Amino acid sequence: MRIVNWLRAIVPALALATPLAAFAQGELVLYCTVQEEWCRPMVAAFEKTTGIKVLMTRKSSGEFYAQIKAEAANPRGDIWWGGTGDPHLQAAEEGLTEPYRSPRMGELQDWAVRQWEAAKGRTVGVYAGALGYSFNTQQLAKKGIAEPACWADLVKPQFKDEVQVANPNSSGTSYTMLATFVQLMGEDKGFDFLKQLHRNINQYTKSGAAPARAAATGESLVGITFQHDAVVQAVNGAPVKIVSPCEGTGYEIGSMSIVKGARNMENAKKWYDWALSVEAQAIGAQNKVSYQVPSNRSAPVPPQAPKLTEIKLINYDFVKYGSSAERNRLLKKWDTEVSTLPK
Numbered sequence: 001m002r003i004v005n006w007l008r009a010i011v012p013a014l015a016l017a018t019p020l021a022a023f024a025q026g027e028l029v030l031y032c033t034v035q036e037e038w039c040r041p042m043v044a045a046f047e048k049t050t051g052i053k054v055l056m057t058r059k060s061s062g063e064f065y066a067q068i069k070a071e072a073a074n075p076r077g078d079i080w081w082g083g084t085g086d087p088h089l090q091a092a093e094e095g096l097t098e099p100y101r102s103p104r105m106g107e108l109q110d111w112a113v114r115q116w117e118a119a120k121g122r123t124v125g126v127y128a129g130a131l132g133y134s135f136n137t138q139q140l141a142k143k144g145i146a147e148p149a150c151w152a153d154l155v156k157p158q159f160k161d162e163v164q165v166a167n168p169n170s171s172g173t174s175y176t177m178l179a180t181f182v183q184l185m186g187e188d189k190g191f192d193f194l195k196q197l198h199r200n201i202n203q204y205t206k207s208g209a210a211p212a213r214a215a216a217t218g219e220s221l222v223g224i225t226f227q228h229d230a231v232v233q234a235v236n237g238a239p240v241k242i243v244s245p246c247e248g249t250g251y252e253i254g255s256m257s258i259v260k261g262a263r264n265m266e267n268a269k270k271w272y273d274w275a276l277s278v279e280a281q282a283i284g285a286q287n288k289v290s291y292q293v294p295s296n297r298s299a300p301v302p303p304q305a306p307k308l309t310e311i312k313l314i315n316y317d318f319v320k321y322g323s324s325a326e327r328n329r330l331l332k333k334w335d336t337e338v339s340t341l342p343k
Contacts, residue, residue: 025051028267029076031068032058033083033172034254035209035232037289042081045283046274052267060207061087061172068096068259078262079271082126084172084208085115086179088255089322092122097257100269104276104296112295115253118319125253126275127292130311131176132249133163134215134230134240135222143221150246151181154222155196162221163200164211167339169331172252173208173226178330179321180250183314194338201343216240226252227306228291235288235304248312254292 028046032039036058043054059067061083068077068091080088080097091097099121105113112125135148145158154163166174181190202220205211211223212230216238223230230242256275258268274280281299284290291305320326 025053026264026267027053027055028264028271029078029262030054030056030271031064031077031080031259032056033061033064033081034284035229035289038082038284038287041283041287041289042275042280045280046271049274050267050270052270060166060170062168062170062175063206065091069094072096072260075259075261075263077259078264078268080257080259081271081275082254082256084176085123085125085253085255085318086175086322086327087172088123088257089115089119089318090324090327091257092119093322093324096260097122098260098262098265098268100258100272102269102273102276104273107278107297108276108295109293109297111253115255115318118322119257123255123257124272124276125295126256126281127254127290127294128251128308129226129228129254129292130244130249130251130306130308130313131173131180131224132227132230132242132244132306132311133222133224134212134227134233134242136215136218136220136239137241138239139218139221145221147241148222149243151184151193151249152247154224155193155200159200159222161200161202161343163197163224164203164205164214164220164222165197165201165224166208166210167204167206168334170206171208173229174204174224175327175331176226176250176252177224178334180314180316182330183250183317183321184248191333191337194334195341198338198341199343204339212240226292227311231291231304231306232289235291242306244306244311246312248314250316251308251311251313253318 065087115125168174209229212225214220215223216233278299281294285302
């Protein structure tokens with residue numbers, strides 16, 4: 001009886017002494033596809049703002065797409081934030097994600113809204129960035145190789161075992177590369193080019209950003225990534241030069257989707273709305289880990305971010321190459337015709 005009376009007295013006192021944000025507001029299971037160095041400050045800021053506990057896992061786009069599909073009957077994640085738009089669009093087409101219209105839609109760039117419209121409200125653009133590659137200037141000088149400026153340079157014999165790129169099955173970055181070559185050159189010539197490039201690849205990584213780090217450290221001479229991933233390395237002092245290939249290149253619309261049947265649906269919507277805000281979209285650049293172009297028109301664009309208006313971008317068909325049938329077909333063809341080839 002004394003314990004009951006003590007609890008009755010102490011609980012109201014604690015309520016008065018504790019800030020509202022400190023009370024448990026439930027939790028959120030976040031699937032994060034950008035660099036972990038960006039995921040962490042985003043999580044910390046959201047938790048501080050809302051009082052919601054975030055359980056975060058970081059994987060590549062292709063991995064999370066496969067995981068969400070495997071978990072469809074019993075969803076474990078609530079929201080999938082970041083990563084290339086193609087697997088988000090595929091998940092949307094397959095009904096793996098939830099339609100949602102944020103009250104912030106009117107604040108967004110046109111390309112972010114078009115992504116939402118293409119997915120029938122099941123995914124939205126959160127940032128944009130161009131594909132390219134970086135090379136280690138010190139290693140290039142030591143090897144006496146002329147600076148590459150085009151995609152075609154990377155299949156030259158002097159780059160044998162000097163190029164690193166991710167596996168397109170796990171990495172949205174690398175799938176964007178595959179789809180870019182098909183659109184830029186036509187499918188037959190695009191796959192011929194991928195076969196030539198295969199001879200010069202030293203490793204297919206799981207993460208799309210990993211080749212930028214490899215080029216920065218000299219582990220690889222060249223890393224094919226989104227250009228903003230290489231900017232992170234350059235800002236931190238790495239001896240790298242970033243290339244926008246002369247033939248033209250593809251680009252991504254990094255996206256965000258709510259998992260269909262999410263257990264914490266209301267908290268997922270809170271993250272969604274918050275992640276489209278100016279404050280949230282400034283966090284990556286503030287922590288020197290994000291140099292993409294943000295989707296909120298009022299969010300500051302980092303001065304180091306690649307200027308999309310100055311890059312020769314192809315007219316990337318996000319709807320076609322984000323469709324389930326086309327993405328699966330191209331990945332199967334890459335597995336059969338490219339990855340199995342000897343080097």
